[in-house]
Amino acid sequence: MMNVLYLPELREMLAENDHQGLLEFCTALHPARTAEFMEALTIDEVWNVLRHADTQLQSEIFAYFEHPFQVEIIESRDPAEVAEMIACMSADDRVDLLSGVDEEAVTVILSLLPLEERRDFQRLSGHPEGTAGAIMTTEVARLSEDLTVRQALEELTRQAEHLETVYYIYIVDENDRLHGVVSTRQLVSSLGKSDRKLSELMEPEVIHCQVTEDQEEVLRKMADYDLLAIPVVDDTLQLVGIITHDDILDVVLEEAEEDAYRAAAVEPLEDSYLQTPIITLSWKRGVWLIILFIGALFTSMALGHFQEELNKFAWLVPFIPLVISTGGNTGNQSATLIIMALNKGDLTARDWFMVVRREILMGLILGSLLSILGYGIAFTEAPSAFAALVVPITVLAVVIAGTTVGSSLPLLFKSINLDPALMSNPFVAGIIDFLGIVIYMSVAILLLGD
């Protein structure tokens, strides 16, 4: 899906080394769109275009390239050439970028960065993935509470170009401990009384997060309180960074994507579908397919165990897919409902008893409904009206097994601190397939005799 609209013009300008034209190309559009138009160029061409913009603009356009493309560019250039641009990036983007770059190159690039940027890098890259520390940026507006509105705006004007966001200003004491928050909006509405001190304006109770906090919890806080940014503190309550709305939007999209892949038993992709090589994609799918295949083998072995009964009551065989899929579908529904309620914080592992009671009740309602349908069909196939009862009784039992197992497994995973999303559809379905066969054959033997 590359945009090749400007490609001929760009190449012509490159051939003529047309500085004015290339500079205009870099400045005319939103950096995101400029980046889009450049993706069809080669690595060398991209850099030759970017050279014509100033460092700040270079870093803005660069930030919108796809990650693998960024890494390629960095690795192909001389570190000295790119260090200045990298120094211009925001601290969190810089860590993301360099996480993919060859280690030796990173060491050289880091040695070329100003001391402060180098320190930020070391601080940020030390935080484990998925925590607030790993997605925060250290460039945060911090002011003392003794400043007046006028002084604060002056100070902010000075700091503004180094900051990622100026929409909240955090008030800290001499030890950098978080004391309060003032929004730019409040400052702007207080311009009429510009001698007021920040201490009068500030909100002393600041919604914040810990540097070690899980990014999903941070997301919940920002969504619940409608925040544009949230300050991050360490365990001494020192302000160490902020997480802004765009970082968290990336997290939401990423997590939703990962959950969707998990629910279909695919290892999450790093690139887009078409950009992922077939061999990588086969691997990301194959691993789980093999595991599920082995799971299905157990179901087949269980069925093989009842070969004799199946020979005797051959009319039972065609109902095998019905029994299996009904159990699997019910289990999927329960597992998904519980996983989502756990993620949203509507449930905890301690609600186990209430949940299972609800699910058994729901299994009874849904199972009875499907049983009636099932009996109608079995009646026409079975040797007698009594024999036909095997199907509805099995359906009822399998549906109840589906709701019970489907809801319990995610709760169990949660209570032993594993991600409940691992117990998602294909796995729950696999387990219930096995149970379904055992239930089916047991009911048959019980009703029809051995």
Place this chain on the structure above:
Amino acid sequence: MMNVLYLPELREMLAENDHQGLLEFCTALHPARTAEFMEALTIDEVWNVLRHADTQLQSEIFAYFEHPFQVEIIESRDPAEVAEMIACMSADDRVDLLSGVDEEAVTVILSLLPLEERRDFQRLSGHPEGTAGAIMTTEVARLSEDLTVRQALEELTRQAEHLETVYYIYIVDENDRLHGVVSTRQLVSSLGKSDRKLSELMEPEVIHCQVTEDQEEVLRKMADYDLLAIPVVDDTLQLVGIITHDDILDVVLEEAEEDAYRAAAVEPLEDSYLQTPIITLSWKRGVWLIILFIGALFTSMALGHFQEELNKFAWLVPFIPLVISTGGNTGNQSATLIIMALNKGDLTARDWFMVVRREILMGLILGSLLSILGYGIAFTEAPSAFAALVVPITVLAVVIAGTTVGSSLPLLFKSINLDPALMSNPFVAGIIDFLGIVIYMSVAILLLGD
């Protein structure tokens, strides 16, 4: 999960009609937290607490209640009592709130609102759900390009309390047509040169969306360009509203949730899991279970059609669950990958040929892998090494059918303008179950004779 921490104190203050205490309770915490502490109160008590706050604060706290709770409060009070608070809400929140309220009550409440709010309501509620128009707010900062930075900040100070966000200021001509955008950040950094005109500062190319645009496209734009807010224009390019970051975060979370429910064949819930009555939940699950059950009946009928062959080659029966689940799992994987790539804009329906070629190739790789495993097992169960070939050949064919059908169906749905997410896991699995049985039996007849 109600918070009952302050319940006794609150009830005591209510009994004593302690105005000072209740006012302090309303002002001391973030409105979101205040709302949380009030959820355990009865409707009457809630209103008796809120009465002590001013209208602005009332509306802020109220905004954080769950939607059904809000509706209950509004419907239980005299319209005159609540109209003032409702007038204070932001235009988009007001539409959301009243969408759940009894129509007669809405008519009375609307008649009590100021003319401008009433007009906003009519304008916003006219947009179909899922479009930019339905999630935008009409309260947007708009200024003329002739203003200086100083004048702009003064004007903004005047407007600020009526606006939902002041972080972008849109520049419009006399006909309200969008000409450019200036960020508060730019204004703040230009305070030193406060005689500059907005026309010099503004960015004339504004990323915007149409009022009829799908909310998912709006989300993509905001995420791609890292926007805090996006202006909404009608077809004459008149600025009619904005969509802010918190509206779009709600949309993302909502869509991710809906997709997850769909993938498990549950009609999306409006309330949390525990708050949804069992009978509603049974209905939301039952509808799809019955549809899938009827689908599975076709698979069973197909199998019933081959009763004779199954009697003759009884060793084939235990492999039925294996064949079915392998096809279903592969199909799920393909469908999910394609649905996500379509949602993200990485693919269009026109890429059909390329996608199917990739998926067939992937089916060959994955199918061959699983075939080897399958042959190993079938070898021990089948009467001869040749007969055992039925299983691996079926597995290979079913996996290729899974990748082809799983990837084609969402593309087909997309090309006839249906939501590809409808072709999600359980449906794809159901279709491939049927195909799997037909393939299995055909291969058996072909190899083993009739």
